[in-house]
Amino acid sequence: MRKIVITLNLLLVVVLMSCKDDATSKINSSNLEAAGERDAAAKMLPVMAFEKVEHDFGSIIQNTPQETVFKFTNTGDAPLIITDAKSTCGCTVPKFPKGAIAPGESGELVVNYNGSGNNLVQKVVTVSANTEKGSEQLRIKAFVNPKGGAPVGPLKQS
Template identity: 55%
Template structure:
């Protein structure tokens, strides 16, 4: 009985509170035009285009700092905003980039410094976070790090560590 009463009450409330005016008469044509323009522009994401997606430092000596510059252009139809640039580790440091909006057709750049630490083939990814459709883009640096011939060998005994024979 309670369920029937609740359903009947809900139906009565809807009947008494429904619009008596035609809904189409409440639509403002100016609002419709503004919404259509906004929706058309919402799909126009900025596009970031790099001069190179990867930089190869070639062979470098362990501990030798190196750097390169990545240039990029906004090839989209709306302003590009780079909000962050970070690398996969602390040995690779992106810097000198602007958080200011970049208009379509304009270019900018950032520097990536690598401390040259490692052994053998090394590759690091740098993630550029921006207001593009995907939200982030990745560029890479790589190098072949050779051991420093002047560096002390690990596990090699120094004269002070040599055992004294009796």
């Protein structure tokens, strides 16, 4: 039995040693360059840098439309493409720029809120884009006072 094991080990060593071709001779340098360029391009991503990610409308009268603008800059090294922007409800409507935003360029996302609700209202707008995270979240809030009633909530300070 011991002779069989030794013989099989020697046979295995001979087989492994005979397959020792130089692998580097099989590499095509033009394919290597193309793969390097492709990998470098895959690492280039856009980045949405917002001036603010939350806006407080303060104390407002119920059903009074409000609007705010979220300004952003593409601080990445690839064109930014916003594919969608959605709110947590139909009372908040985001409008986003169509088309690509080049690196270093800025854009604006406009959010309209119809003023519905009572007391403290908070809404989230989710922006889908080709960034590394895939989405960004923006928030708006307001203290909504009933129509015809006296203000009961916090007043917006200037």
